[in-house]
Amino acid sequence: MSPPGLPAPPPIGATALPAGTYGGDTVFVTGGGTGLGKAVAIEFARLGASVVVASRNPEHLDAGRSAIEEVGGEVEAVACDIRDADSVASALDAAEARFGLPRVLVNNAAANFPSPAEDLSPNAWRTVVDITLNGTFLVTREFGRRHLAAGTPASIVCVGASYAWTGGPGFAHSAAAKAGVKNLVETLAVEWGPHGIQVNGLVPGLFPHEDMTGDIREGLEQAGEGDGHAHRQPALRTGERRELGWAATFLASPYARFVSGHTLVVDGANWQRRSLVNPSVETIRDQLGRGAFSPE
Ligand code: COA
Numbered sequence: 001m002s003p004p005g006l007p008a009p010p011p012i013g014a015t016a017l018p019a020g021t022y023g024g025d026t027v028f029v030t031g032g033g034t035g036l037g038k039a040v041a042i043e044f045a046r047l048g049a050s051v052v053v054a055s056r057n058p059e060h061l062d063a064g065r066s067a068i069e070e071v072g073g074e075v076e077a078v079a080c081d082i083r084d085a086d087s088v089a090s091a092l093d094a095a096e097a098r099f100g101l102p103r104v105l106v107n108n109a110a111a112n113f114p115s116p117a118e119d120l121s122p123n124a125w126r127t128v129v130d131i132t133l134n135g136t137f138l139v140t141r142e143f144g145r146r147h148l149a150a151g152t153p154a155s156i157v158c159v160g161a162s163y164a165w166t167g168g169p170g171f172a173h174s175a176a177a178k179a180g181v182k183n184l185v186e187t188l189a190v191e192w193g194p195h196g197i198q199v200n201g202l203v204p205g206l207f208p209h210e211d212m213t214g215d216i217r218e219g220l221e222q223a224g225e226g227d228g229h230a231h232r233q234p235a236l237r238t239g240e241r242r243e244l245g246w247a248a249t250f251l252a253s254p255y256a257r258f259v260s261g262h263t264l265v266v267d268g269a270n271w272q273r274r275s276l277v278n279p280s281v282e283t284i285r286d287q288l289g290r291g292a293f294s295p296e
Pocket of ligand 1: 110113
């Protein structure tokens with residue numbers, strides 16, 4: 001008989017923190033209209049937060065707005081390209097005009113697609129690093145400056161990735177950028193701690209959801225032959241999105257005031273599943289169905 005794995009979480013709608021923990025607070029979530037960003041935004045809203053969903057995609061803004069309204073939350077959807085400092089400033093202006101300066105920032109927006117490193121064009125590399133690392137810095141900088149100027153406490157949660165520690169074969173651009181994000185968390189937690197600003201990282205494991213990009217979905221299907229991947233996780237299950245949301249709401253809550261500079265991994269220990277003998281080596285080109293490398 002197979003062991004049971006990690007137990008299922010409490011049902012959708014349950015919260016670990018007291019009702020109203022975020023009453024009077026606003027949470028600004030980049031990429032909050034889809035996938036894990038939306039899941040995180042929903043859990044803040046359940047606990048009473050007003051939510052600002054920021055995205056460059058109008059459909060994603062609509063999706064984020066509807067999701068927050070469905071759980072009874074107050075929401076503002078603002079257009080924002082995190083690569084552009086002026087766009088970031090305008091988005092935070094719009095957030096402030098509606099709700100006042102957000103107390104919490106969730107840096108969730110990122111870019112990613114699988115590619116052997118040697119196939120990445122300079123622009124492909126730049127694009128992912130520009131969104132994932134530079135964009136995260138620009139939003140964090142603008143948010144931090146406003147709090148420093150106002151002398152108000154704040155909390156920042158940066159969504160990371162476990163390949164920040166391990167390297168990410170097939171994802172050189174994103175892995176390097178996420179390593180930068182993790183490092184930024186550690187730096188800013190020290191720089192801004194004296195000013196009352198907490199900075200933490202949050203790393204999701206495998207949380208299947210309908211907004212996964214085609215590339216990522218395809219990669220999972222190839223690896224898992226459509227069997228759901230549960231048996232490949234030490235937890236013997238994948239994550240439920242609300243579990244990531246609960247972790248985010250804890251990190252930014254009054255109950256985690258002394259937690260800063262930390263990156264919390266929510267993946268059922270999957271990233272630590274390593275040994276001297278792993279599955280047979282298959283090149284990234286083979287895994288991605290690419291032919292032999294050609295410089296053309
Ligand atoms: N494989 C290889 N190269 C790709 C690619 C892919 N799947 N998608 C984009 N690129 C390259 C483009 O070819 C281009 O390089 P080139 O000018 O040398 O041809 C470069 O990346 C920029 O692409 P572009 O489409 O202009 O950028 P964009 O700003 O419109 O899009 C992406 C950014 C491509 C990274 C897009 O996937 C994105 O923003 N995704 C966000 C959602 C996401 O990835 N979520 C998952 C997070 S884990």
